Amino acid sequence: MLRGVSSPRKPNPARRSERSRQAVLDAARRLVSELGYDKVSIEAIAARAGVGKQTIYRWWPSKGAVIFDSILALSADGESIRLPDTGDLEADLKTVMRATVAEFADPAFEAPVRALTLQVVGDPGLAALYREKLSGPVDEAKKERLRSAQRAGQLAADADLDLVLEVLYAPLYQRWQLRSGALTPEYADRLVEITLRAFAPCA
Template sequence: MPETPSAARRSERARAAILTATADLIRELPYAKLSIESIASRAGVGKQTIYRWWPSKGAVVLDAMLERYSSPEGLVLPDTGDIRADLRLLLRGAVAELTDPDSEAFLRAMYIEIQQDPEIGRYYRERLLLPQRAALAARLAAGVEAGQVRADLDTEVALDLLLGPIQSRWSLGLDGLTEAYADAVLDAALAHLAP
């Protein structure tokens, strides 16, 4: 039986409250202390309401992150005709996001969850990582067509050269994740990518 309009509105309000509560709590608590109970309490719903839509804490956190940080049209990289400028904007944006306390809290939580829950890992890759890599691959392909990137480009290696060092530095908690570091990564990658 389909939900009545008022039940649908209540469901959407509850869902929004859960995602908002999750986003607030992820910034306030260490991830290990975040629980379905704390999310339910903050959202003003019962635990069973959360479990009706999500199988685990990680699934709620991932949806709250996607709700906050993804756009309906997906990731579209700029194509100004200058591959260096476009990639600089991308890499500096990645550094800014990884060092922003709000987004970093979500990303650290996901880093934990994808190691422990293969289903969350699959969903995270499908909804976030693979679309990001596809957008960057499309921009690199445009660079090949424009003669700004080598014609024999191995796209997977190029993606890893551009994204890997920043991701590695962040995941290890190393200092120096700055715009200058992003620029150095870009210079090193472009030395390989140039025609």
């Protein structure tokens, strides 16, 4: 090799693959927001992302799986899911619920999630994927925070934690799905306060 002359740097396949994967996820999320779930196709996602259709099928088995992962990537940071635990259950839940309300009120998040939610209702395979990769791990993280509150005497020791989560979140999901009211920080706070009163430890 001649001194002072370096050989061309070889492309990194892993880096190129990750760029392609992110391009696919971004394309899927944007298309479902623009067109709605039914009008989005694998071909359209591939064209928008600048990749071949087979590249998508190498990573995902279906359109639903691509769109699901594109939405999951909005909030995924590669770390395990944990809720804040400052020792003050009410403050911690209000932080989480305010963040949830803000997310559902954000058009960039709301449109693709609404489209995906409709598909989950009618697609058992997609519903199973949703439970495995998102709702299951998130619910377990929430319940771990509630168990900590039970140990601290801030929540009834015999409270059914699945029911606690339903009381806390179901009104929010209904308001969002039916567009029946504003999603505000004040609304999030009221849901926390009502839930904690319902499951307060016995005096």
